[in-house]
Amino acid sequence: MTTLNRRDFLRALGITGSTSALSACGLDDNWYKTPVESILPYVVKPDQVTPGTYTFFATTLTDGPTGRSVTARHRDGRVTFVSHNRFAPGRPAIGAAPLLELQRHYAPDRITGPRKGEAAISWDDGLAALAGAMKQSVEAGKKIVFLGGYTSGAMKLLTEQIAGDYAVRWEPLGYEAEALASEQVFGTRQLPFYGLDKAGYILSFGAPFLGGWGDADMEERYGTARDPNVGHRVARVAWVAPYRDQTGANADDWYAAAPGTEAGVARAIASLVATKTGATDVATLLGRVDVAAAASASGLTVADLESIAANLVSGEGIALPGGVSGSVELAAATYLINMALKAPAERFHLGGYSGLIHSTDELDEVLDLIANGGAGVVVVGDIDPVYALPDAMNVADRLSKADLLVSVSSQPTATQALAGLTLPASGPLEDWGITNPREGLFFLRQPAMTPVHDTRSLGDILLVAARGAGLEPAVPAGIPMPTFAAQDWAAYVREFMDKVVAGGQVGADARWIDALQKGVFGVPRVLPPMLDAAPIAWTEPTALAGGLILHTVAHHLVGDGRYADQPWAQETSDPLSGNLWGSWLEVSQAWAEAKGLVRDDLVSVKTPTGTVELPIEPRPGLRDDVAVLAFGQGHEGGGRYANGYGVRASGLFAEVASGAWTPAVATVTGTGGRGTHANGGIVTTMRSTTFTDEDRAFGVHVSAEKLAAAGDAPAHHPGELTGIHHLELDERLQAKGETYENFYLPPDHSTYRFGMTVDVNACTGCAACVVACYAENNLPVVGRERASVGKQMNWLRINRYWEEAGGHDDVKFVPMMCQQCGHAGCENVCPVLATYHNIDGLNAMVYNRCVGTRYCSNACPFSVRRFNYHTYQWPEPFNLMLNPDVSTRTMGVMEKCTFCVQRIRQTKSAWKDQEGFSAVVPDEVWQNTPACVEACPSRALTFGNRNDEAAKVTQFAKSGRTYEPLQELNVRSAINYLAKANFHDDPTAGHHGGGHHEAGHDEAHAAGAAHGHDAEGGHHEAAGHDEGHGKQGGSAEAHGAHGEAHGSNHDEHGSAEAGAGAH
Amino acid sequence: MQGTENPNRPATFGEANRDIIRVLLKPSMGWAALFAISTAAMIYGGWCWYLQLVYGLGVGGYNPPVMWGIYIVTFVFWVGIGHAGTLISAILFLVRSKWRTGVYRASEAMTVFAVMTALLFPVLHLGRAWQVYWFFPYPNQRYLWMNFKSPLMWDVFAISTYFTVSAVFFFVGLVPDIAVVRDHSTGLVKKIYGVLALGWHGTMRQWHHYMAAYGFFAALAAPLVLSVHSVVSWDFAMAITAGWHSTIFPPYFVAGAIFSGCAMVITLMLPLSYAYNWEKYLNLWHFEQLAKMCLLTSGILTYAYGTEYFVGWYSQNPYEWGIFYWRATGEYAWAFWLMVFCNCVAPLPWYIRSMRTNPAVLFIISIFVNIGMWFERFNIVVSSLAHQFDPAVWTSYWPSEIEWGVMIGSFGWFGFWFLLFLQVLPAVAIAEIKELIQPPTKAALGAVEAK
Amino acid sequence: MSTATTAPAGIRIKGIYAHLDCLLAGIEQLKSEGIRGFEVLSPLPRHEIIDAVYEGRPSPVRWWTMIGGMTGINVGFLLTSLTAIQWPMINPGGKPVVALPPYAVIMFECTILFGALFTALGAIVHTGLPGWWLDSALKDPRCNDDKFGIVFLRANVQDEARITEVLRASGAVEVTTGDDTIYEVPNA
Amino acid sequence: MRSMTKQHHDVANLAGVVLAFATLAGCPMPADYDATEAIDFPRKTHSLLPPAPPAFSEEAKGWHLGSGMVTGTGPEQPIAFPHYTHVTQNGMECEYCHQAARKSIHAGVPQVSTCMNCHTYVGKDKPEVAKVAEYFAKGESIPWKKVHDLPDFVHFSHKRHVRAGVDCTECHGQMGLQGKDLVGWGVDKGDKAAHGDEHGDEHGASHDDTSHEPGPVTVIRETTMQMGWCLDCHATHPSIDTNYGNKADLRRAELKDCWTCHK
Known part of the structure; x- marks a missing residue:
């Protein structure tokens, strides 16, 4: 106990004038005294670094098909955010995975240094042990095996040089069915490229192309296809699967085929299409198809199949294969549909990921080799087969038979726990590399920061070991390629680029510098597919039966389990159920009703191979005989955020047959217990109540009738299955806030009125925006206990509204964040002026002024404010990831979305330096400012200055679909939503005459400044598209200016110590 | 109607003095137990x-x-309770109602x-209670002031004004009576009361x-009484939350406050009158008047409930x-119907005279009303x-043990002061x-003598 | 309450009454004889007595109340407006910087608060409270109990007989002269 | 009920005591709130008492009254660097050393190599300069102490102010005159005492270790750097008119936006 001296006492009372600065210090908790902080200057400062400013590095985060080039935002020695690299193909959006990869980089349970068993050793010892083992292995004539996830480019070459044919690339929820089918149909094991943006009708048999499936730009291409402001039409999506996942929920049409019959349906559709288009080669391959039998087996009607086939043909369709449980046969049938459609190469070609994809059977063979003592050294990369494969495959036992099992994963996993030697490899932000995500396209990876822990580059580990073991490259050196002689991994990468990619030394330095700056080189190649197949032995479709048919899908953010230790992935609500932190069994509402079970009731799921107990989540969008369990949870050997959450799905399945997680027949019975899956009290299903969301106009839906009435019925537009352009504004939504009588004058926004539009039609519910918000704004993660009662801190949430329309359950994903109201409910009520309306039209929140009455939250009709119930802290080294520009909040303080005001101010500041003090920042520079907009892959979010008539956001807000939720409250929100339009084959469409629509059509086009590209060129085909992209390119240039501003002159940052524990 | 006069009065001034004073500073065991x-x-x-201070508001059931949870519920409950006193002492003073005399002090x-x-x-309910001084206007080096447009700031002014005025009014009324106590005591006690x-x-x-001055206090306090609960109701009515944003709230809240306050007076005074043997000062005549007051305000409340529903529907x-x-059918329907029962149905027996003059019935119904009014705020x-x-964020709330504890503490705090008051004033x-x-x-005496 | 007959040095005369009508009669008689400068003691506020003594003159406390109220309304207005003008850009909820409807509430509360406090102050000033220094002749506990009293603190010596006569005649149960006994309340 | 008997009193009393203890026994204990998720989701509790500065340790020197609170003093620095010599006597520009002031939110404490630009040749014989050379030779940073330590929720940018034309001295005072008494520090050890080192006195006095000598205070705070002090010229600084011309009024209003400094 210390005694208070007089000054302290006065300070404690807060009565002297000079105490006031600290009396506001609730936020940093140093109430009365602060420790003296040190300022440690550089001894010799690197030229390109100025403390307190940002440096951007173009690099690549993920390998494999989803490889994505990003710019890493570096400041004061650490990377705090990653954005899309504007030089890479695709629209400028980032998605959730790279951000999760960023958090993975700082995971508190990463392995911090080399270990032998559990004991820490030095790198020299570790590498010597590896080299020694390799040498022994070679001498003993045993194999060196490398097991890793999908890898391309330089690392693929290096692993092949070391392990030869025993460099296995496999992922549990990978693309092996697609790859094997490709081999079967096209004669090459290469993934196709799906040009969704060129399609008018997208038919998926369960491939979750909006949930991380396919290449990294898939969602962006979908966004383009669905964006009436970009293309000349809006693509229609059909979904043939027994359940709808996040991707399926976005589909316009759902054909609930019985489990096990999808391949039959696909084949029947292929044959119908082939008949229509006269594709005899395809018809031959399909053999004799009984469409009626396929339809009846699947529970669909022949008319359904014919309608699909007709839409495919007339709508420039494209077919996508099955998802996690899609068989090789299904994938082959979908390829044949595309071949039968005679789709142009830009819509469907073989230029997708060409890195090798091994099937589970092949992995099984290698495991057998290991089990039989044929492997001397087994190096396991960042995959976790022990966790991911069914218990029946005895992966752990077989792996243990290796002479030396080496894990190079720096994340703790069940497989790593078995390893005799752990040599943690650096993460992608700390490493060099070249990946090849698509045929002809290369991304460079370069270190964006020094390693957080004592880790080394995987390339260096392997090179040193290979040299130490005196290995000869297992790949014949017929063509020029880097060798083990490379000085280090960075040199190897450089050599790879010069020799393998570019094929020569001419202009090498300039090329290298260009690649370092841009991160991207090469151009995607289009490989037109050629049928090269022996006759295929088709099986006749039979529906699975005998209980609930259990399907597994990738968890929406955790994926195949790799991001299970990332709290952002765990705490972001599931798009469909709103659940988080765990597993739940999704069943249909009818099934639950029949069993007398309700949400959160515990059930026991019993399959021939295992039993688990978990809560249920009855929801629309599932056949009554289907249950869905997400993959990726239920870890035991993982990090602290992975262990003990949810159940492990793979235990319920038998062997993975021919590359697909064949659905298991499960017996599901209620245990009578109640579970929690931390849904945070989120309501999912809003059907059949008196007061639905439609009444409340949060998620507004444009019905098929309205579309038809607008002269936009699909029937009126040949080649176009949807017609959103000509939609008149719903009269209920027409009354804009401005038309209301106001007691007070509207607020004065002299220069800027920042605003946003949210296109509900484009939003896929992927939650990338939520994750980006967590990353940018230092949102604390509160954990399952508190999240289960709704205390999570997300500023941005995605509401989901199920609604029955036209015989379908349609879901609307509505991102909801602070609406930055002009006449805000929250501002009036704050007694201490901690929240107010600022001159830029933002609803400001001053954390250090907040006393925590929480009145603002109650007065917010959108319920978007979040309260700090505790002073949350970040386990090290998560604290390094904190954004120093944003204050971290302490207990008792309200917080909310600010449209990333720190970025807004940085942009303004940079513009001031560039253009002078009074210059107004133009729209192009604003567009990507908030983190959520930057992250949104489908471009549902548009940000800008609504005082600027020409700004995109202003134009979009005038769209025929625009609405403001709760606009009758006259809060003058700054966010306009654009209504969702679901395009069903409307049975009533035929009743509408075609007479009136032409005029409306033209008028809409003439007036449609909002439909920017349309206004210029009317209806165009692919050429118009290119033009449109040219426009996009134009704004990309402007982005460049913006990016430059980011890169060179940043200001208005917080002091470096702003992030708690930043140092 | 039993007449406008207390049927059972003390005979002389001196008797009144001694009857009231005799209970002071003599704690009984029952009192001690309650205390x-x-x-x-x-x-x-x-x-x-x-x-809660140390761990943060997360110890509450908020999501x-x-x-806002039962802290605000209990806050409004207590403000409501606080209305009966000033109503009885000020408004009834201004209208020269005679039955106020017995009950107004307590x-x-x-x-x-x-x-x-x-x-x-x-x-108590603040996230950062240590910053509460920001609620008050004082000059500071930051040049920061408060938001006088906030209903919460009106609340700060209204309630602190109400507290100040009622405390002064209370004390002013007490001065002559304390003088009596002083005169009847000795030693140190006399000195203290003397001061x-x-x-x-x-x-x-x-x-x-x-x-x-007393008249002016009453005149000032009367509109204050009506304004304070109006201001408290604006805490809700000024926020655009559905179910709060309603112009009926001020009269509705004031009526509710008087209702709950009068019921609380019955709850507190009825046992008091028996325990202190104060039949002459506090008797069924007074309680009957209070019950009538409750009946009136119960009717107003019932009407207000009906209006809310009618307007909502219409x-x-x-x-x-x-x-x-x-509210009437969902998760909290039980609370709603409990409220309707306690506030609209339970007081109805008081329309029968025998019911409102029966101490047991009076007491039980007053307890019901207290519960009902707490649940109304809930x-x-x-x-x-x-x-x-x-609809996507619809949720449910149930208070945590910490919140219940603080609420119980508030009853303890009230009881502490009230019991202390009974012993010293x-x-x-x-x-x-x-x-x-x-x-x-003399004239009356003469008349008696003449007989 | 004029003190026309009061001489620099006077004599204390105190009459104790048990009956209200006798007291009133005594007051009237004193007034009719032109004798002033007495104070009346009463255990309760009877309007008859106040009217008899003050003859309908209202208490000046009302001016205090009015001045207090007017001060309050101005303080309320100035406090809200001037503090808001200091931050012209911080205008929450779309309201203008100086918005009268919400400020009216503060102004009202300030009116009541200042009115009440000024009234209390005025009452204290005019009643001369705290009255600890009052003459001991006025400190008669019987007159807080059930007796009334008429007290001359400094009556003219030549009036003594006349005053005593009037008091006795009007029915005082006890008349003392020059007495400075400290009375205790009976049966305390 | 009218007159409670003695028995009744006892019963009531007993009931009261029992109830009182029962409620207290049922109290939630801190452990109930502390144990959960301490590792995975750490929280910090709020201290109701001022955190006790470590009183009798070397660390105590590291605690000072919050920045901007007390002018005329500053922390002890590792090296007795006199601004006076550099700025006033030798006429160096501020931005020669604090070179990021125009580019970054931080003005930047110079890298050690900047010192060595001159001190490789100049003043090598002085003991304090020798310290600098030693740090440089070892490749270590000089552990300067922060003089102006704003609260963490204040986001101040040097760049914006410098570029707007605010002179360094407007906030930092006459730095060129500071450290005049430090010239020759350490040459005649012990003769020169640190001036005005308040916390040195406070804690030094209570030290058991009497050998503690106050280190050099090279920079003192000349201004409070409190919010009100910032506001005093934030909306009135003449540079606003110079820079913004006819938009100056708007800018003046903008500069009072809380988000200018608090984000």
């Missing part, structure tokens, strides 16, 4: 609040969008202590200005009607928030009782 319970509850509440004390209790909650009595000796100069506003429909605060505009206004006694006159 111990109150103190324990108060300490427990303090402990719970300490935990967005329900960010109910005024109840008011002051209830407002003291209510004043705790705006501090408190401010040297009151009943000279005409004192009485003259005193009565003028407007066909999905948010309004949604919340009212859900319904308003919690159920409106739990089903806010956006005259709980019936002696001077005003004397005004109701026929003053001794």
Whole structure:
């Protein structure tokens, strides 16, 4: 106990004038005294670094098909955010995975240094042990095996040089069915490229192309296809699967085929299409198809199949294969549909990921080799087969038979726990590399920061070991390629680029510098597919039966389990159920009703191979005989955020047959217990109540009738299955806030009125925006206990509204964040002026002024404010990831979305330096400012200055679909939503005459400044598209200016110590 | 109607003095037991609040969008309780109602202590209670002031004004009575009361200005009573939350406050009258009048409930009607129907005279009313928030043990002060009782002697 | 309450009454004889006595109340407006910087608060409270109990007989002269 | 009920005591709130008492009254660097050393190599300069102490102010005159005492270790750097008119936006 001296006492009372600065210090908790902080200057400062400013590095985060080039935002020695690299193909959006990869980089349970068993050793010892083992292995004539996830480019070459044919690339929820089918149909094991943006009708048999499936730009291409402001039409999506996942929920049409019959349906559709288009080669391959039998087996009607086939043909369709449980046969049938459609190469070609994809059977063979003592050294990369494969495959036992099992994963996993030697490899932000995500396209990876822990580059580990073991490259050196002689991994990468990619030394330095700056080189190649197949032995479709048919899908953010230790992935609500932190069994509402079970009731799921107990989540969008369990949870050997959450799905399945997680027949019975899956009290299903969301106009839906009435019925537009352009504004939504009588004058926004539009039609519910918000704004993660009662801190949430329309359950994903109201409910009520309306039209929140009455939250009709119930802290080294520009909040303080005001101010500041003090920042520079907009892959979010008539956001807000939720409250929100339009084959469409629509059509086009590209060129085909992209390119240039501003002159940052524990 | 006069009055001034004063500073065992319970509850509440301060508000049951819970419910409850006292002492004074005399002192004390209790909650419920001084206008180097447009700031002004005015009013009324106590005591006690009595000796100069000032206090307090609960109701009505945003709230809240306050007076005074043997001062005649008051305000409340529903239905506003429909049928329907029963149905027996003159019935119904009024606030605060505009965030709230503890603590705090008051200050206004006694006159004496 | 007959040095005369009508008669008689400068003691505020003594003159406390109320309304307005003008850009909820409807509430509360406090102050000033220094002749506990009193603190010596006569005649149960006994309340 | 008997009193009393203890026994204990998720989701509790500065340790020197609170003093620095010599006597520009002031939110404490630009040749014989050379030779940073330590929720940018034309001295005072008495520090050890080192006195006095000598205070705070002090010229600085011309009024209003400094 210390005694208070007089000054302290006065300070404690807060009565002297000079105490006031600290009396506001609730936020940093140093109430009365602060420790003296040190300022440690550089001894010799690197030229390109100025403390307190940002440096951007173009690099690549993920390998494999989803490889994505990003710019890493570096400041004061650490990377705090990653954005899309504007030089890479695709629209400028980032998605959730790279951000999760960023958090993975700082995971508190990463392995911090080399270990032998559990004991820490030095790198020299570790590498010597590896080299020694390799040498022994070679001498003993045993194999060196490398097991890793999908890898391309330089690392693929290096692993092949070391392990030869025993460099296995496999992922549990990978693309092996697609790859094997490709081999079967096209004669090459290469993934196709799906040009969704060129399609008018997208038919998926369960491939979750909006949930991380396919290449990294898939969602962006979908966004383009669905964006009436970009293309000349809006693509229609059909979904043939027994359940709808996040991707399926976005589909316009759902054909609930019985489990096990999808391949039959696909084949029947292929044959119908082939008949229509006269594709005899395809018809031959399909053999004799009984469409009626396929339809009846699947529970669909022949008319359904014919309608699909007709839409495919007339709508420039494209077919996508099955998802996690899609068989090789299904994938082959979908390829044949595309071949039968005679789709142009830009819509469907073989230029997708060409890195090798091994099937589970092949992995099984290698495991057998290991089990039989044929492997001397087994190096396991960042995959976790022990966790991911069914218990029946005895992966752990077989792996243990290796002479030396080496894990190079720096994340703790069940497989790593078995390893005799752990040599943690650096993460992608700390490493060099070249990946090849698509045929002809290369991304460079370069270190964006020094390693957080004592880790080394995987390339260096392997090179040193290979040299130490005196290995000869297992790949014949017929063509020029880097060798083990490379000085280090960075040199190897450089050599790879010069020799393998570019094929020569001419202009090498300039090329290298260009690649370092841009991160991207090469151009995607289009490989037109050629049928090269022996006759295929088709099986006749039979529906699975005998209980609930259990399907597994990738968890929406955790994926195949790799991001299970990332709290952002765990705490972001599931798009469909709103659940988080765990597993739940999704069943249909009818099934639950029949069993007398309700949400959160515990059930026991019993399959021939295992039993688990978990809560249920009855929801629309599932056949009554289907249950869905997400993959990726239920870890035991993982990090602290992975262990003990949810159940492990793979235990319920038998062997993975021919590359697909064949659905298991499960017996599901209620245990009578109640579970929690931390849904945070989120309501999912809003059907059949008196007061639905439609009444409340949060998620507004444009019905098929309205579309038809607008002269936009699909029937009126040949080649176009949807017609959103000509939609008149719903009269209920027409009354804009401005038309209301106001007691007070509207607020004065002299220069800027920042605003946003949210296109509900484009939003896929992927939650990338939520994750980006967590990353940018230092949102604390509160954990399952508190999240289960709704205390999570997300500023941005995605509401989901199920609604029955036209015989379908349609879901609307509505991102909801602070609406930055002009006449805000929250501002009036704050007694201490901690929240107010600022001159830029933002609803400001001053954390250090907040006393925590929480009145603002109650007065917010959108319920978007979040309260700090505790002073949350970040386990090290998560604290390094904190954004120093944003204050971290302490207990008792309200917080909310600010449209990333720190970025807004940085942009303004940079513009001031560039253009002078009074210059107004133009729209192009604003567009990507908030983190959520930057992250949104489908471009549902548009940000800008609504005082600027020409700004995109202003134009979009005038769209025929625009609405403001709760606009009758006259809060003058700054966010306009654009209504969702679901395009069903409307049975009533035929009743509408075609007479009136032409005029409306033209008028809409003439007036449609909002439909920017349309206004210029009317209806165009692919050429118009290119033009449109040219426009996009134009704004990309402007982005460049913006990016430059980011890169060179940043200001208005917080002091470096702003992030708690930043140092 | 039993007449406008108390049927059972003391005979002389002296008798009134002694009857009232005899109970002071003589704690009975029953009193001690109640006092111990109150103190324990108060300490427990303090402990719970300490935990909340240290760990943060997360120890409560809040989850967005329900960010106000039983702290605010109890706050409004206590402010409501605080209304009866000033109503009885000020408004009934202005209209020269005679039955106020017996009950007004104790109910005024109840008011002051209830407002003291209510004043705790705006501090207790803060996320950063240590910054509460930002609520007050004081010059500071930051040039920062408060938002006078905030209903919460109106609340700060209204309730602190109400507390100040009622406390002054209470004390002013007490001065002549403390003088009586002083005169009847000795030693140190006399000195203490002597200081408190401010040297009151009943000279005409004192009485003259005193009565003028008292009248003005009453005149000022009367609109204040009506305004304070109006302002409290604006805490809700000024926020655009459905179920809160309603122009009917001020009269509705004021009626409810009077209703709950009068019921609380019955609850507190009825046992008091028996325990202190104060039949002459507080008897069924008084309680009957209070019961009538309750009946009137219960009727107003019932009408207000009906109006809310009618307007909700008639407007066909999905948010309004949604919340009212859900309130009566949803998760908190039990609380709603409990409220309806306690506030609209339970007082109905009081229409029968024998019911409102039966001590047991009076007491039981008054308890019902107290419970009902607490739940009315619970319904308003919690159920409106739990089903806010956006159906995607609909949630439910149940208080945590910490919140219950703090609420129990508030009852303990009230009990502590009220019980202390009963022991140290005259709980019936002696001077005003004397005004109701026929003053001794020679003429009357002569008449008696003449007989 | 004029003191026309009061001489620099006077004599204390105190009459104790048990009956209200006798007291009133005594007051009237004193007034009719032109004798002033007495104070009346009463255990309760009877309007008859106040009217008899003050003859309908109202208490000046009302001016205090009015001045207090007017001060309050101005303080309320100035406090809200001037503090808001200091931050012209911080205008929450779309309201103008100086918005009268919400400020009216503060102004009202300030009116009541200042009115009440000024009234209390005025009452204290005019009643001369605290009255600890009052003459001991006025400190008669009987007159807080059930007796009334008429007290001359400094009556003219030549009036003594006349005053005593009037008091006795009007029915005082006890008349003392020059007495400075400290009275205790009976049966305390 | 009218007159409670003695027995009744006892019963009531007992009940009261029992109830009181029962409620207290049922109290939630801190452990109930502390144990959960301490590792995975750490929280910090709020201290109701001022955190005790470590009183009798070397660390105590590291605690000072919050920045901007007390002018005329500053922390002890590792090297007795006199601004006076550099700025006033040798006429160096501020931005020669604090070279990021125009580019970054931080003005930047110079890298050690900047010192060595001159001190490789100049003043090598002085003991304090020798310290600098030693740090440089070892490749270590000089552990300067922060003089102006704003609260963490204040986001101040040097760049914006410098570029707007605010002179360094407007906030930092006459730095060129500071450290005049430090010239020759350490040459005649012990003769020169640190001036005005308040916390040195406070804690030094209570030290057991009497050998503690106050280190050099090279920079003192000349201004409070409190919010009100910032506001005093934030909306009135003449540079606003110079820079913004006819938009100056708007800018003046903008500069009072809380988000200018608090984000």
